[in-house]
Amino acid sequence: MTKKILLSGIQPSGKPHIGNYFGAMKQFVDLQDQYESYVFIADYHALHSLRNAKEMRENIIGVMLDYLAIGLDPEKVTIFKQSDVSEHTELCWIFDTITTMPYLMRAHAFKDAEAKNKEIDVGTFNYPVLMAADILLYSPDIVPVGQDQQQHVEIARDIALKFNNTYGDTFKIPEHKIIKNVAVVPGVDGRKMSKSYKNTIPLFADYEEIKKCVMSIVTDSSGELPINVYSIHKLFRDEKELEKIYEEKKGKYKELKELLLEDIEKFIAPLRERRKEFEKDKSKVLEILKKGAEKAKNISSKKMDLVRERIGVKLD
Ligand code: AMP
Numbered sequence: 001m002t003k004k005i006l007l008s009g010i011q012p013s014g015k016p017h018i019g020n021y022f023g024a025m026k027q028f029v030d031l032q033d034q035y036e037s038y039v040f041i042a043d044y045h046a047l048h049s050l051r052n053a054k055e056m057r058e059n060i061i062g063v064m065l066d067y068l069a070i071g072l073d074p075e076k077v078t079i080f081k082q083s084d085v086s087e088h089t090e091l092c093w094i095f096d097t098i099t100t101m102p103y104l105m106r107a108h109a110f111k112d113a114e115a116k117n118k119e120i121d122v123g124t125f126n127y128p129v130l131m132a133a134d135i136l137l138y139s140p141d142i143v144p145v146g147q148d149q150q151q152h153v154e155i156a157r158d159i160a161l162k163f164n165n166t167y168g169d170t171f172k173i174p175e176h177k178i179i180k181n182v183a184v185v186p187g188v189d190g191r192k193m194s195k196s197y198k199n200t201i202p203l204f205a206d207y208e209e210i211k212k213c214v215m216s217i218v219t220d221s222s223g224e225l226p227i228n229v230y231s232i233h234k235l236f237r238d239e240k241e242l243e244k245i246y247e248e249k250k251g252k253y254k255e256l257k258e259l260l261l262e263d264i265e266k267f268i269a270p271l272r273e274r275r276k277e278f279e280k281d282k283s284k285v286l287e288i289l290k291k292g293a294e295k296a297k298n299i300s301s302k303k304m305d306l307v308r309e310r311i312g313v314k315l316d
C-alpha cells in the first residue's frame with residue numbers, strides 16, 4: 001500500500017522556539033514513519049525579514065541541525081531547502097497569473113502589515129502564493145502547521161481549485177493538520193509565542209537562558225492559577241499531575257516557576273546534546289541537503305512538466 005504524503009517547512013528566520021516545536025516540528029517527527037514526508041527550509045520566504053547573507057547561511061545550517069536533533073531521519077524524510085528547487089519560484093509565477101490582488105489583500109499577514117503601516121514589499125504580499133507552490137508541487141495529503149498558518153494552507157487549496165478549474169485536474173487538494181491544544185503556544189508575556197514578539201523560549205536554549213525566560217513569565221497577583229506559567233507547563237507535564245501541584249502550591253509563583261524550569265531543562269538537555277553532536281559534522285549536513293534537493297527536484301520537475309503541458313507552453 002502506498003503511503004499518504006506529508007509536506008511542511010519552516011523559515012530560517014531565527015532560532016526555533018518551543019511554539020514551533022510543539023505546534024509544528026514535533027508532528028514532522030511523530031508522523032515520519034506513517035507518511036512519505038517532505039520537510040524543507042523556506043529560505044526564500046525568509047528573505048522578507050532577513051537580509052544578511054552570513055546570518056542566512058548560519059540559520060539554514062541551524063534549521064538543519066534542529067531538524068536532525070529533534071529526530072527527523074533523513075533516510076525516511078526528504079529534507080531540502082526551497083532555493084535548491086527552482087520549480088517552487090517558477091510555479092509561483094504561474095499561480096500569480098490566476099490569483100487576484102483583492103483575494104491576497106484579505107490574507108492575515110498582509111492585513112497585519114498594512115495595519116502597522118509598513119511599506120509592504122511585493123514578496124510579503126505574494127508570500128501565500130509561493131507557499132501554495134511549495135505545497136502543491138509535492139501533492140501532499142496533509143500539511144502539519146501551527147494555527148497561524150491555517151489560512152495559508154486554505155489559500156493553497158483555493159489556488160489548486162482555481163488552476164484545476166481553469167486547466168483541468170492537476171493538483172491534489174491538501175488538508176492542514178493542526179493539533180488543537182498546541183495550535184497556539186503562548187509566549188512568556190501570554191501572547192502567541194513568536195520570534196517577532198521577543199517572548200520566546202528557544203528550543204535549544206541553555207540552562208541560564210531557559211531560567212531567564214521562565215523567570216520573566218508574566219504572572220498576575222490575584223492568587224489564582226498563574227495562567228501563563230501553567231499554559232507553558234502543560235506542554236511538559238501531564239495535566240492531571242499539574243492540577244494537583246498547582247493547587248498545593250497556590251500563590252507560590254516562584255516555586256512553580258522553578259519546577260517549570262526543571263521540567264523544561266529535563267526535556268531540552270538531551271536535544272541540546274544531540275544538536276552538538278550533529279554540529280561536529282557539517283559536511284554530513286550539507287550532504288543530506290544535497291541528496292534531499294535531488295529527490296525533491298525529481299518529484300517537482302515532473303509536476304512542472306505536467307503544468308507546462310496543461311498551460312500550453314510545452315510543445316514536444
Ligand atoms: P515560522 O517560525 O513562522 O516559520 O513557523 C514554523 C511553524 O511553527 C509554523 O507551522 C507555525 O504555524 C508554527 N508556530 C509558530 N509559532 C507558533 C506558536 N506560538 N504556537 C504553535 N505553533 C507555532
Ligand code: TRP
Nearest residue numbers: 008009010011042045131134135
Ligand atoms: N509560512 C510558513 C511559516 O511561516 C513556512 C512555510 C513556507 C510553509 N512554505 C510552507 C509551511 C509550506 C508549510 C508548507 O511557518
